[in-house]
Amino acid sequence: MQKIQIERTTAPKAKPADESKLGFGKIFTDHMYVMEYNPEQGWHDPKIMPYQPIVLDPSAMVFHYGQEMFEGMKAYKCADGRIRLFRPNKNIERANNSNRRLCIPEIPADDFLNAIKTLVAVDADWIPSRPGTSLYIRPFVIATDPFLGVRPSNTYKFIIILSPVGAYYESGLDPVKIWIEDDYVRAVRGGIGEAKTGGNYVASLAAQVKAHDEGYSQVLWLDGVERKYIEEVGAMNIFFKINGTVVTPMLNGSILPGVTRASCIDLCKHWGLPVEERRISVDELVEAARTGALEECWGSGTAAVISPVGALRYENEVMQIKDGGIGEFSQKLYDTVTGIQTGKVEDTLGWTVEVTPLEK
Amino acid sequence: MQKIQIERTTAPKAKPADESKLGFGKIFTDHMYVMEYNPEQGWHDPKIMPYQPIVLDPSAMVFHYGQEMFEGMKAYKCADGRIRLFRPNKNIERANNSNRRLCIPEIPADDFLNAIKTLVAVDADWIPSRPGTSLYIRPFVIATDPFLGVRPSNTYKFIIILSPVGAYYESGLDPVKIWIEDDYVRAVRGGIGEAKTGGNYVASLAAQVKAHDEGYSQVLWLDGVERKYIEEVGAMNIFFKINGTVVTPMLNGSILPGVTRASCIDLCKHWGLPVEERRISVDELVEAARTGALEECWGSGTAAVISPVGALRYENEVMQIKDGGIGEFSQKLYDTVTGIQTGKVEDTLGWTVEVTPLEK
Numbered sequence: 001m002q003k004i005q006i007e008r009t010t011a012p013k014a015k016p017a018d019e020s021k022l023g024f025g026k027i028f029t030d031h032m033y034v035m036e037y038n039p040e041q042g043w044h045d046p047k048i049m050p051y052q053p054i055v056l057d058p059s060a061m062v063f064h065y066g067q068e069m070f071e072g073m074k075a076y077k078c079a080d081g082r083i084r085l086f087r088p089n090k091n092i093e094r095a096n097n098s099n100r101r102l103c104i105p106e107i108p109a110d111d112f113l114n115a116i117k118t119l120v121a122v123d124a125d126w127i128p129s130r131p132g133t134s135l136y137i138r139p140f141v142i143a144t145d146p147f148l149g150v151r152p153s154n155t156y157k158f159i160i161i162l163s164p165v166g167a168y169y170e171s172g173l174d175p176v177k178i179w180i181e182d183d184y185v186r187a188v189r190g191g192i193g194e195a196k197t198g199g200n201y202v203a204s205l206a207a208q209v210k211a212h213d214e215g216y217s218q219v220l221w222l223d224g225v226e227r228k229y230i231e232e233v234g235a236m237n238i239f240f241k242i243n244g245t246v247v248t249p250m251l252n253g254s255i256l257p258g259v260t261r262a263s264c265i266d267l268c269k270h271w272g273l274p275v276e277e278r279r280i281s282v283d284e285l286v287e288a289a290r291t292g293a294l295e296e297c298w299g300s301g302t303a304a305v306i307s308p309v310g311a312l313r314y315e316n317e318v319m320q321i322k323d324g325g326i327g328e329f330s331q332k333l334y335d336t337v338t339g340i341q342t343g344k345v346e347d348t349l350g351w352t353v354e355v356t357p358l359e360k
Numbered sequence: 361m362q363k364i365q366i367e368r369t370t371a372p373k374a375k376p377a378d379e380s381k382l383g384f385g386k387i388f389t390d391h392m393y394v395m396e397y398n399p400e401q402g403w404h405d406p407k408i409m410p411y412q413p414i415v416l417d418p419s420a421m422v423f424h425y426g427q428e429m430f431e432g433m434k435a436y437k438c439a440d441g442r443i444r445l446f447r448p449n450k451n452i453e454r455a456n457n458s459n460r461r462l463c464i465p466e467i468p469a470d471d472f473l474n475a476i477k478t479l480v481a482v483d484a485d486w487i488p489s490r491p492g493t494s495l496y497i498r499p500f501v502i503a504t505d506p507f508l509g510v511r512p513s514n515t516y517k518f519i520i521i522l523s524p525v526g527a528y529y530e531s532g533l534d535p536v537k538i539w540i541e542d543d544y545v546r547a548v549r550g551g552i553g554e555a556k557t558g559g560n561y562v563a564s565l566a567a568q569v570k571a572h573d574e575g576y577s578q579v580l581w582l583d584g585v586e587r588k589y590i591e592e593v594g595a596m597n598i599f600f601k602i603n604g605t606v607v608t609p610m611l612n613g614s615i616l617p618g619v620t621r622a623s624c625i626d627l628c629k630h631w632g633l634p635v636e637e638r639r640i641s642v643d644e645l646v647e648a649a650r651t652g653a654l655e656e657c658w659g660s661g662t663a664a665v666i667s668p669v670g671a672l673r674y675e676n677e678v679m680q681i682k683d684g685g686i687g688e689f690s691q692k693l694y695d696t697v698t699g700i701q702t703g704k705v706e707d708t709l710g711w712t713v714e715v716t717p718l719e720k
Contacts, residue, residue: 024508024509025419025507025508025509026506026507026508028417028418028419028506032418051418052418053415053416053417053418054415054416054417054418054420054423055413055414055415056413056414056416057388057413057414058388058392058411058412058413058414058519058521059385059388059498059521059523060414062422062423062558063414063422063428063430063500063502063558064428064430064498064500064558064561065558065561065562066426066428066557066558066559066560066561066562067558067561067562067565068423068424068426068558068562070423070424101566102562102565102566103562103565103566103569136508138419138424138508140423140424142423146386146388147385147386148384148385148386148496148498148523149384149385150561150564150565150568150594150595151565151568152565152569159418161418161419163419163508183550184550184551185548185549185550185551186551187548187551188545188547188548188551188584188585189545189584190543190544190545190584190587191544191545191546191547191548191551191563191584192559192562192563197426197559197562198422198423198424198425198426198427198428198558198559199426199552199557199558199559199560199562199563200426200559201424201425201426201427201510202425202426202427202428202462202463202552202557202559203551203552203559204510205427205462205463205510205511205512206461206462206463208510208511209463209512224548224549224550224551224584224585225548225584225585227550234510235510
């Protein structure tokens, strides 16, 4: 494992005064982590330095050919005063899966975890403690060759930045309304849908704008081949409880393999509840909603953790779920996952990793 | 039209001494163009300034969500000493089509053209004159909001950089070998395939690496739905001459509408040759190659202009075209298009736009 050189800021920023107004992804901490890659040295020279702008040649490949990968995870200040990460190795494994698909060199897992733990430790004072808040961790890689030709870059920067973030739902869980999109497509089998990379997100914007205009907060995507099977929400995976069975789309290469998704499945199995990862057609969903077999629906993701879905719209049909309220099982999942993350529920599954603050 | 403020460099770089060794996209000129966007002022404050690094917050949205658009075109120093652009308004129109799909604000066409003409005029000394060389023009837009949430950015930079580039084929036209990919997918109907944006290029890298390893220089993509119909080469559109008819895949939403593609079609029509824009299955292609009906194949794109294809490989079948040599019609197209671009062939179709060098 490589030793990280630490240069502390001499001009610490003021921390947010009101933890009820953090929002998401707008405020950044005092430090950032940067590691460079070139073919001769591989990943080398890891540093923690004062948070500062990135300076790149205008021809840097990331600006032109989209060779970029990111991850998202959170650190929590727990009731017992300790700092915990939630399943960081799942994110690191996924990051390297994304890297392989995007022809970005893999990052050694131990250096990756050490980078996260050390940076969070350096900026531990920035972790908010108000219920529902956390420190969002954004690792990302960008291609930096100053070259205008299409090929994998030879040089990269791996950067981690931190953002104290508010509760996703300030006044408790609030069901969302979701638009099922049948015109635009996010990703397709054989493409880059299972990699966490910018191209999938820019592809989602036009449909997101359309859904917002119609009064829906998020888009549920259908598969790109038949436009028939449920895929994911873009910022979340999707779950349904149908006739007592929990059902979620199987990982098919175009869906992001969410860490919260995996945790929901693991918890259901742990509780002895039937779970099916399979293809779900939108017709099956509409039928289940009509007959009342569709008991609950929720999204899972790092930002919202568990997000109950109150309504789904497909073409001209609006499916109300739980009369727009919160399902008992969604609430139980939310309480359990956030409980484990924040140390209020015993971590019998060994999911959390503790971070020890650094002495100054 | 907005007035461009011009700040000239006080430290001009040395120009490339040997125009036979320019390569592609590695050398940049003395100046760049930058225009900023925000919701209050729209696109504003256009400047030409010394070529310099871009400085962005690490949370700038382009690094995370891929909201970026680019174009590619060329300026030529012609035999008569004049400087000409080739159909710049086609690129500008396509750029704004890309912008709409990517939720980037459109750029006024007259400001866009004025930006290109003025920047090329300022750096006119950088246009190489050796046959086959040109000044490559790379306009691009990047999303700059310092924000980690998925939505269209509120702020953008529109930048143009210039690169003197060599002849694509130093020793004259040289047929390429192309790999028809049946595993990876570049883009799908409903996605962003017809926009010129990073996400389509990063998606192509893994297949490109695979093709290179097999001894093929480029990848020909099949459609993402049926994996059956010919799409494009990624850096080029593709044309076939089958039984005397020129055939090219129709624009279906997942193919880039190439300016050189349009010019090939226009020229064929001008010459009275039958042209079909339609779906072409890979099976039809294999059959045409087997029976000898496949007379020629070439790619069209800004970088190579016209690129004869000597061999196509699909699964285990290698289709030799013209015994790996150059087809007469490919050669005629190349001579005509490059002739019009460089002023050697009369521009009866009104495709070129002259640039007048600026006094210093």
